[in-house]
Structures are given as C-alpha cells and as structure tokens.
Amino acid sequence: MIRFVLGIFGAVFTGITLAIFMAALVVGGVFWMYSRDLPSHEQLANYTPATISRVYSGEGQLMDEFAQERRLFTPADEIPDLVKHAFISAEDKNFYNHAGFDPRGIAAAAIEAARGGALRGASTIPQQVVKNFLLSSERSAERKIKELILSMRLENTLSKDDILALYLNEIFLGQNSYGVTAAAQTYFNKTLDELKPHEAAYLATLPKKPARLHPVRNKEAALGRRNYVLREMQQNGYLDQAVYESEKDLPLRSVQNGDFEGFRTALPDRDYFTDEIRRQLSRDFGEEEFFTGGLTIRATENPKLQQVAAASLREGLEKYDRSRGVWRPTGVTLPEGALADEESWRQALADTKFPRDVAGWYPAVVLEVGGNDARIGIEGVDDDEDGHWIPAKDVTWARRLNEDGNLGRKARVAGDLLKVGEVVHVRKMTSDDDGSFIRWTLRQIPEVQGGFMAMDVNTGRVIAMQGGFSYQHSVYNRATQAQRQPGSSFKPFVYAAALDSGFSPATIVIDAPIEVVSGGEIWRPKNASNQFYGPTPLRTGIEQSRNLMTVRLAQEIGMDTVAGYAERFGVYERMNPFLANSLGSEETTLFKMVAAYAMFANGGERVEPTLVDRVQDRWGRTVYRHDRRDCVDCADPVLAAGEEPTIDSNRERVMDAITAYQLTSMMRGVVARGTASRTVNLPVPTAGKTGTTNDGRDVWFVGFTSNIVAGCYIGYDRPRTMPGASGGGMCGPVFNSFMKEAIKELGGGDFAVPPGGHFIKIDRFSGARLPNDASGDHVVAEYFRDGEEPLFGVMFDGGFAMGSNLPLFDRGGSDAAKVKTSTGKTVVVPGKADFGSLSSGGLY
Numbered sequence: 001m002i003r004f005v006l007g008i009f010g011a012v013f014t015g016i017t018l019a020i021f022m023a024a025l026v027v028g029g030v031f032w033m034y035s036r037d038l039p040s041h042e043q044l045a046n047y048t049p050a051t052i053s054r055v056y057s058g059e060g061q062l063m064d065e066f067a068q069e070r071r072l073f074t075p076a077d078e079i080p081d082l083v084k085h086a087f088i089s090a091e092d093k094n095f096y097n098h099a100g101f102d103p104r105g106i107a108a109a110a111i112e113a114a115r116g117g118a119l120r121g122a123s124t125i126p127q128q129v130v131k132n133f134l135l136s137s138e139r140s141a142e143r144k145i146k147e148l149i150l151s152m153r154l155e156n157t158l159s160k161d162d163i164l165a166l167y168l169n170e171i172f173l174g175q176n177s178y179g180v181t182a183a184a185q186t187y188f189n190k191t192l193d194e195l196k197p198h199e200a201a202y203l204a205t206l207p208k209k210p211a212r213l214h215p216v217r218n219k220e221a222a223l224g225r226r227n228y229v230l231r232e233m234q235q236n237g238y239l240d241q242a243v244y245e246s247e248k249d250l251p252l253r254s255v256q257n258g259d260f261e262g263f264r265t266a267l268p269d270r271d272y273f274t275d276e277i278r279r280q281l282s283r284d285f286g287e288e289e290f291f292t293g294g295l296t297i298r299a300t301e302n303p304k305l306q307q308v309a310a311a312s313l314r315e316g317l318e319k320y321d322r323s324r325g326v327w328r329p330t331g332v333t334l335p336e337g338a339l340a341d342e343e344s345w346r347q348a349l350a351d352t353k354f355p356r357d358v359a360g361w362y363p364a365v366v367l368e369v370g371g372n373d374a375r376i377g378i379e380g381v382d383d384d385e386d387g388h389w390i391p392a393k394d395v396t397w398a399r400r401l402n403e404d405g406n407l408g409r410k411a412r413v414a415g416d417l418l419k420v421g422e423v424v425h426v427r428k429m430t431s432d433d434d435g436s437f438i439r440w441t442l443r444q445i446p447e448v449q450g451g452f453m454a455m456d457v458n459t460g461r462v463i464a465m466q467g468g469f470s471y472q473h474s475v476y477n478r479a480t481q482a483q484r485q486p487g488s489s490f491k492p493f494v495y496a497a498a499l500d501s502g503f504s505p506a507t508i509v510i511d512a513p514i515e516v517v518s519g520g521e522i523w524r525p526k527n528a529s530n531q532f533y534g535p536t537p538l539r540t541g542i543e544q545s546r547n548l549m550t551v552r553l554a555q556e557i558g559m560d561t562v563a564g565y566a567e568r569f570g571v572y573e574r575m576n577p578f579l580a581n582s583l584g585s586e587e588t589t590l591f592k593m594v595a596a597y598a599m600f601a602n603g604g605e606r607v608e609p610t611l612v613d614r615v616q617d618r619w620g621r622t623v624y625r626h627d628r629r630d631c632v633d634c635a636d637p638v639l640a641a642g643e644e645p646t647i648d649s650n651r652e653r654v655m656d657a658i659t660a661y662q663l664t665s666m667m668r669g670v671v672a673r674g675t676a677s678r679t680v681n682l683p684v685p686t687a688g689k690t691g692t693t694n695d696g697r698d699v700w701f702v703g704f705t706s707n708i709v710a711g712c713y714i715g716y717d718r719p720r721t722m723p724g725a726s727g728g729g730m731c732g733p734v735f736n737s738f739m740k741e742a743i744k745e746l747g748g749g750d751f752a753v754p755p756g757g758h759f760i761k762i763d764r765f766s767g768a769r770l771p772n773d774a775s776g777d778h779v780v781a782e783y784f785r786d787g788e789e790p791l792f793g794v795m796f797d798g799g800f801a802m803g804s805n806l807p808l809f810d811r812g813g814s815d816a817a818k819v820k821t822s823t824g825k826t827v828v829v830p831g832k833a834d835f836g837s838l839s840s841g842g843l844y
Contacts, residue, residue: 049073049169049179051294051618055274057303058613062267064274068291071178072185073618076165080192082238083180083200084164089232090204092125096160125167128207173203174210175256187215187254189263197239198247201229215254223252269357271310272467272477273301277611279480284624285615294618300461300611300626305454305742309464311359312737313452316714316730317469320722321446326407327398328444330354332423334365339421345377352423355472361443364388364426366418374414376440378426390414390426394441417442445469448722450714451479451590452734454742457598457709459627460607464710464738476717483587484715488545488675489691489700489727490571490584492600492663494554495542497565499659501557505539505666505782506767509549509556516551516579523580525551528692537767539666539780543674545690547583554582568654569596584691593702594711600664600687601704603754604655657754658785664751665783667703669764676701679732682739684748690727697721701731703739705748710735757783 052067088095123131158166173183183203184190190199205213205225213222227248234244253259277299282290289295338348345365354363356379368375372392377383392413400408400417411417418424425443430436446469454464467477476482498507511533516523525547527533532548541549554562559577566575571588575581595609608626615624632646633639667687671680675690680703688703697719702711712731715722722730761770764780 047166047169048618050292052182053290053293053295053297055277055297055299057299057301059303061303063299063301063303064267064270064277066278066291069178070176070182070186071169072181073169073179073294074165074181074192076159076161078192079165079168079180080195082197083168083192083195083203084161085233085236085238086197086200086204086229087168087180087207088125088164089236089238090201090229091128091207093232093236095125095164098124126163129163129166129170171207172210173206174214185263187256189255189260196247196250197233197243198226198230198250198252201233201247202226202252204229214256215252216256219252226252268303269472271306271357271471272475272479273299273306273462273465273611275471275475276465276467276477276480279477280611281615295623296616296620297612298614300463300613301465302463302745305738305745306464306466307359308741309452309454309738310466312734313450313466313712314358314469315737316712316734317446317448317450318443320448320714320725320730321444322397323724325398325410326401327395327411327417327442328401328447329419330423330425330444333419333421334423336421339365339367342377342383346379349377349379349423354423355425355445355470357472358425358443358445358470360427361425362427364424364440366420366422366424369415369418369420371415372413374418376424376426378440388440390418390440390442394439445473447716448714449474449478449717450712450731450734451477451482452710452712452738453479453590453594454708454710454738455594455598455609457601457607457704457707460595460598460609461613461626462609462611463708463742465611478590478713478717480589480591482713482717483589484698484713484719485587485693486571486584486593486700487691487693487698487727488547488550488584489593489689489702489711490566490582491542491545491550492667492689493566493569493571493596494550494557494562494582495538495666496600496655496659496663497561498538498553498557499662500565500656501561503538503553503557504784504788505537505662506762506769507538508535508767509538509541509553510534511536511541511546511549514548514551525580525583537762537764539669539762539764539782542666542689543669545670545675550582551579554579565655569599571596584693590700590711590713593700594709597688597702597704597711598709599654600660600667601706601709601751602660603657603752604653604660605649605651606654607651658757658783661751661754661757662783668751669780671703675726676703676728676732679728680736682736682743682748684743685750686739687751688735690732692725692727695721696723696725699725699727699730701727701735703735705739705743706751707748708739708742708746710738710742753783757785759783760789 049071050067050069051071051073052065054062055064055066057063169179169181171180172178173180173186175183175186177183177186180203181192183206184192184195184199187203188195188199195203202215202222205222205228212218213225215222230239230244230248233239234241239247255262277297278290281295281297285293285295332352332354334345334348334352338344345367349363349365352363355361356363362378362380364376364378366374367377367387374390375387376390378388381388395411395414395417397411398417399410402408408416425445426440427443429438429441431438449468451468452464452466453462455462465477465479467479467481468474499505511527513532514525516525527547528545533546536546536549538549538553540546541553559579559582562582563572563575563577566572571592572586575586578585591609595607598607598609599605610626612624613626614622617623629650630648632648634645636645639645664687667689668685670676670689671682671686676688680686680688680701682705684705686703686705688701691698691700691702693699698713698715699722700711700713702709704710712734714725714730714734759781761772761774761779762768762782763770763778765778770779
C-alpha cells in the first residue's frame with residue numbers, strides 16, 4: 001500500500017517536473033525565437049532626442065524657438081530626486097529593485113484581471129522605454145515578449161539613472177510638451193529645481209492619459225490622481241507624513257488656469273527676422289536638423305533697432321495708405337449673440353484670428369453705432385462708465401469700400417465706416433506735449449506693403465529686418481522674397497562699371513533724347529522731368545537720376561560689362577544684357593540690393609549678409625560661424641595701451657577702393673542736393689540712391705553711412721501704380737527715421753579716403769576744372785587716381801549720334817527738340833514723350 005502511494009506521488013512529481021521542464025523549454029524556445037532580429041538596445045546609450053532649437057539675440061535675449069516636439073533635454077545628473085521619486089511612485093515603485101520587469105507587478109495585474117478588474121499593462125519604466133524607443137505601441141503578446149527581452153538587456157547596458165533619464169526626457173505629457181523639463185515650463189513656468197512636491201506629483205500623473213487630466217477641464221480627476229501619487233511617494237519613503245499632509249491640501253495651480261504667467265509671454269511675437277532665420281537654416285542644415293537638433297542660434301538682430309525699423313516702415317506705409325482715403329473692412333465679424341454681454345464679446349474677440357503684433361494697436365469690436373459716434377469694446381482695456389468711442393471726427397478722412405467694390409460717401413459719422421460686430425484695430429491718440437490720452441482712433445493694415453533691412457557694412461550682420469506691416473497679417477517677407485524692379489536704385493552699378501572703365505565723376509555724357517528699336521517697337525526713355533539737359537558730368541547724372549545719361553553710359557561701356565558688375569555684386573545671378581535693364585527693369589530683392597550697397601560703403605570688399613552670427617549643436621559645439629576674419633594679435637598679452645588689435649579680413653575685393661570712394665562721393669550728392677535731399681537729413685555723411693519705377697509701381701531708397709547700410713522698398717504685392725509715389729518721398733523718410741536712431745546707438749563718421757589719389761576741384765555743372773581756391777555751390781572736390789587727369793572737351797553719347805547740336809552746358813532744359821536719330825532721320829521729340837510699350841525700369 002505504501003509502495004503504491006509512493007508510486008503515485010512519484011508519478012505526480014515526475015509529471016510536474018516534466019511539465020515544468022517542458023514549460024521552461026517552451027518559454028525558452030519562445031524567448032529564443034523572439035529574441036532574434038530584435039532592434040539593438042545599445043543605440044539608446046547614444047540617445048539624442050528631438051529637442052527645441054532656440055534663437056537668441058546678440059544680447060543673449062531669447063527671441064524664438066522652433067520644434068516638432070517641444071522638448072528640453074536634461075541629463076540624468078541634473079534631474080532632481082524629487083522629480084525622479086514622483087514618477088517612480090506613479091509608474092514603477094520597484095524600479096530600483098527589479099531587473100527590467102516586475103514579477104510582483106505582473107502577478108498583481110493578473111490577479112486583478114482574474115477578479116474582473118480592469119486589465120492593466122504592469123509595464124515597468126525600462127519596458128516603457130524600449131516600447132517608446134524600439135517597438136510599436138500595438139497591444140499583442142508578441143510585442144510584450146519582445147519588450148521583456150529588451151528591458152532585461154537594457155538593464156545590463158545602462159544604469160538605472162540613465163534609463164530613468166531616457167524615460168523622463170522622452171515621454172509626452174500633454175500641451176505639446178515632451179519630457180519633464182518642457183512640461184514643468186508649460187504647466188508651471190518653472191525649472192525642475194523650482195518644482196514643489198505637489199507640482200512634481202501632478203506631472204507624474206500625466207504619462208498615461210494627459211488629455212484626461214487637464215488642470216482646468218479635468219480639475220477634479222487631476223487632483224485625485226495627484227494626491228494618489230503624493231500618497232505613493234509618502235508610502236515609498238520619499239515624503240514624510242507632515243509634508244504629505246500639507247501638499248495634498250494645496251490647490252492645483254497652473255499656467256492654464258491663469259495662476260502663473262505663461263513662459264511664452266516672455267517671448268516676443270514671432271516676426272520676419274526669426275522666420276527668415278528658419279527659412280535659411282532649414283535650407284542650410286535641413287528641416288529635420290533645424291526642428292529637432294536642439295540648435296542654439298545667435299542672431300545678429302539688434303532688438304532695439306528692430307523695433308525702430310518696424311515702426312519706421314509702418315509709419316511710411318500707413319501715411320500713404322491714409323492718403324488714399326479708403327476704409328477697407330477687415331472681414332472679421334463677431335456674431336450678434338456674442339455681443340450680449342461683456343464676458344461674451346471679450347471671449348469671442350480673444351478667439352478671433354486677428355493681427356496683434358503691431359505695437360500700440362488693439363483689436364476692438366464695434367458694439368454700437370450711434371447717430372455720430374460708435375462705441376467699441378477693446379481687448380485688454382477695461383470698460384469705463386461711459387464706454388470707449390470712435391467719434392465722428394475720426395472718420396472724415398475715408399470712404400468705405402463696399403462689398404460690390406464701390407466706395408461709399410465721404411464719411412461724416414462713424415456709421416459711414418463701421419457696422420455693429422465688425423472687428424477693427426484702434427490705438428490711443430495722445431498729446432504731443434505731455435502724452436496724455438485724447439481719444440481712440442481707427443487704424444487699418446495698409447494695402448500697400450514694403451520691406452526694410454539694415455546691416456553692418458563691414459561684417460554683413462543684418463541688424464534689423466522688417467518684411468511687411470504685420471507678420472501675423474502676412475508672413476510673406478518682402479525684404480527677402482519679393483522680386484521687384486529696383487528702378488533707378490540700380491544706376492550706381494552702371495556708374496561703377498563706367499568708373500572702372502576709365503570714366504571719372506567729371507566725364508561729360510550727353511543728356512538728350514534716345515530712341516531704341518526693339519522687336520519692331522520703339523523705346524523712348526525719358527527723364528522724370530520730361531526734359532533733357534545736354535552735356536552733363538557723371539556726378540550730376542547720378543545726383544539728379546538722369547535716365548538718358550544712364551542709357552547712353554550703359555551703351556558706351558556695354559551692357560555685358562554692366563551685367564558683369566551686377567552679378568559680381570550679387571544683385572543678380574545672371575542679368576540679361578538688355579539696355580532697359582540699365583534703368584533697373586530686371587527684378588531683384590531688397591536683401592540683395594542692400595548687401596550690394598554695403599560693398600560701396602566699405603571700400604569695395606565683399607561681404608556676405610547674414611542673420612546669424614553662430615550656430616551651436618546640442619552639445620555646445622560650434623557648427624557655423626559667420627565671421628571668418630582673423631585677429632592677428634588678439635592673444636598678445638602685452639598689446640600697448642591705446643592700440644587696437646589687427647584684424648585681417650581676408651575678403652575678396654569686388655571693386656577698386658578708389659572707384660568705391662568716387663561712387664560714394666557722387667551718391668553723397670544724391671542726399672545733399674539730389675533726389676533724396678528733401679527727406680534724408682542725418683548728422684553724419686550719408687550716401688544713397690532713390691528708385692522709382694515706371695508708373696510708380698515700386699519705390700526704393702538704399703543708403704549708407706560709414707558703418708551702416710539700410711534699404712527700403714514699397715509697393716503693392718500685386719504691382720500697380722501708386723499715384724504720387726517716389727522713392728525719395730516714401731522710402732526716404734523711412735530710411736531717415738531709422739538711421740537717426742541707429743546713429744545714436746552705433747555712431748558714424750567720414751568715409752575713409754583710400755590711398756593712391758588726389759582731389760581736384762571741379763564745376764559740378766560743366767565738369768570744368770577749377771582753381772584750388774575756388775568756392776561756391778557749383779564747386780565739388782573730386783577724387784582722382786594719382787597720375788590721372790580729367791580730360792575736358794570730350795563727350796560721350798553712347799553711339800546714338802544725338803545731341804551734337806546741343807550746348808556744352810545747359811542748366812535748364814527744353815520741352816521739345818529736333819534731333820537726329822542713329823539712322824540719320826530728323827524727328828521732333830515732344831516734351832512728354834513716353835516709353836512706348838516696353839518696360840523702362842527706373843524714372844528717378
């Protein structure tokens with residue numbers, strides 16, 4: 001009997017042993033089968049997550065940030081223990097004790113599921129790491145087995161803290177925040193070191209379901225889960241009882257609830273400058289690297305002067321727009337129901353997509369239109385007892401543009417321009433004397449647009465760029481993207497080519513009518529005055545922007561030569577050598593024009609414009625530096641007092657230094673007595689050139705001092721005539737307004753006179769040589785190369801065979817004349833001869 005019983009027990013034991021063996025064999029086989037072709041876990045040792053690229057000004061101020069996933073990477077040794085303990089308590093309380101997976105956790109989850117409870121994963125932090133980095137998120141037994149295998153391998157490769165750091169930097173925690181550092185900033189606007197226990201506990205609630213634990217929409221659920229994490233932290237020995245009791249009773253305060261100021265409020269609005277950095281660096285580094293590489297970008301922008309540039313351009317655009325006398329409704333309207341009470345209209349107004357980046361302007365909604373005035377509600381401005389009003393006298397400048405395209409009557413009352421529910425811009429009108437408030441006044445974003453850019457002439461650093469009136473209204477950057485005719489602002493390149501081809505500022509060129517046959521049509525360029533002036537020195541030609549002289553000059557030296565100069569200066573990649581292009585009829589960008597003018601200002605050396613001084617990768621290594629100049633003796637510890645270190649520029653010379661000075665001197669005349677003299681008036685020597693294209697479609701001014709070059713372009717995005725527009729009249733004031741402030745900050749001085757030349761006094765009207773003691777308005781000192789003397793009595797007509805019967809010197813002009821054409825015919829050119837049907841480029 002005993003033997004029988006023992007036999008039964010032996011059989012059972014053998015069966016159990018065999019079953020265990022077979023189970024182990026099966027499990028081993030399964031694990032062996034799934035362990036093949038697994039992704040390498042060793043790559044996690046070189047973890048480089050997608051992190052935010054940030055842009056800083058030259059003064060170290062954060063300007064903007066760009067990211068696909070908003071993540072701020074924090075190394076393991078910089079993550080506070082409080083944060084680690086909160087997430088361990090919430091996600092994996094046995095983290096420091098298991099080998100990658102938690103048998104007790106798995107057993108507890110299985111028992112709970114067997115009792116009819118919710119099925120939960122029981123995944124440890126290492127398992128979540130391998131799932132997030134190496135595997136998919138599908139719910140399957142195969143994925144779970146792979147997860148277990150890889151988590152154990154991971155434990156043998158990385159330390160516990162390194163695994164935890166991978167997890168805490170990778171997880172998504174809602175509100176486009178990836179990783180605990182970004183989440184701490186998003187929810188509390190704090191660094192990890194500044195978090196309190198209850199705040200760290202709230203972040204630890206978010207990994208599994210961030211959308212269902214929003215601190216405002218799901219406040220009660222979020223509080224309950226937060227307090228659960230606090231309790232777990234206390235039970236795991238990370239918090240003492242007193243701290244736990246005090247922390248669990250605290251309210252859930254957050255940025256989203258308005259308890260803390262959001263981190264984005266410290267960021268300036270995105271503007272044309274930082275967006276252009278995005279465009280250029282995405283091209284140079286690739287979009288993937290730019291948006292995920294954690295780059296640190298040091299921009300060249302001067303924040304103060306950027307604001308001045310924006311204000312100057314806006315003032316110029318708005319001045320012209322208001323002179324047109326047309327009020328254009330914004331097209332943004334609040335529904336009638338949203339105007340029932342203040343809370344409703346404020347919320348509805350805040351939800352509108354409406355430009356808010358114009359300094360001093362406020363979004364407002366028309367609440368009531370009375371017999372004379374209109375009552376408005378203004379975003380961010382409290383209502384007073386009487387309300388805020390647009391009075392009738394504020395609207396009399398305009399006529400409303402109706403939906404059918406017709407204009408209404410000249411406004412006499414506010415209701416002629418405004419309707420209830422319309423969203424508009426307003427600003428405060430204040431006293432010029434003491435700045436006291438007068439009333440609210442209507443504003444509108446101009447239909448005419450433009451661009452402005454300023455840069456250092458020696459380094460190419462762009463210190464300010466404004467690509468339009470409002471970035472939030474239109475992201476199209478007219479400083480870098482708009483291809484427009486430069487008009488007469490191109491003429492300096494024709495004159496530069498001539499000066500390098502043996503001409504001098506005193507060379508005489510015929511200013512007389514021209515006709516050019518092209519494609520069976522006749523092109524008759526003209527001067528802006530509709531007059532012609534006979535033999536005239538080059539200096540006067542550029543000062544007064546004489547088109548006829550410029551065309552003859554281009555014909556004389558050859559358009560291939562002119563095109564070569566334009567390409568050398570970077571105005572065009574390839575310029576068509578058509579004669580009309582000498583007047584700026586071929587399109588380019590303001591960015592290229594300003595960069596080209598910088599080479600006039602610095603004496604003829606090439607500079608490459610840049611918006612970025614330096615780019616560093618996520619590890620702090622410099623991967624791009626713009627300034628390639630060498631400081632020869634910067635490391636010399638015994639540099640004598642008062643001596644400056646020697647800077648070797650190593651820059652390519654694009655034009656002769658004397659030519660650059662001669663051209664600069666001639667362009668100073670444009671500002672002193674030429675087409676810009678009425679609007680550009682600065683306390684330091686200034687040179688520049690205006691540009692106004694045919695029919696006033698594009699207007700320009702590009703100018704420079706000894707250290708700063710700046711340019712302005714204004715025109716409609718869909719080119720059309722701007723009545724009364726001129727480069728000097730519209731862009732000149734923009735340039736002048738900006739440069740006044742720039743000079744206060746950056747200074748300016750005389751243009752450097754290069755060696756190898758001498759001054760000779762010349763009559764600027766006739767080109768005749770004058771004695772050294774000559775003086776008067778007609779006298780100008782021209783710079784000539786040593787060994788070079790001006791030739792008198794020689795005139796150039798470009799081969800058009802016109803003007804031989806004109807006087808040598810004529811300060812006036814005539815409205816019509818009989819001239820001999822190049823074909824030998826005698827024709828009468830009327831005083832208002834037009835361009836024919838060809839594009840002519842510049843007027844003045």
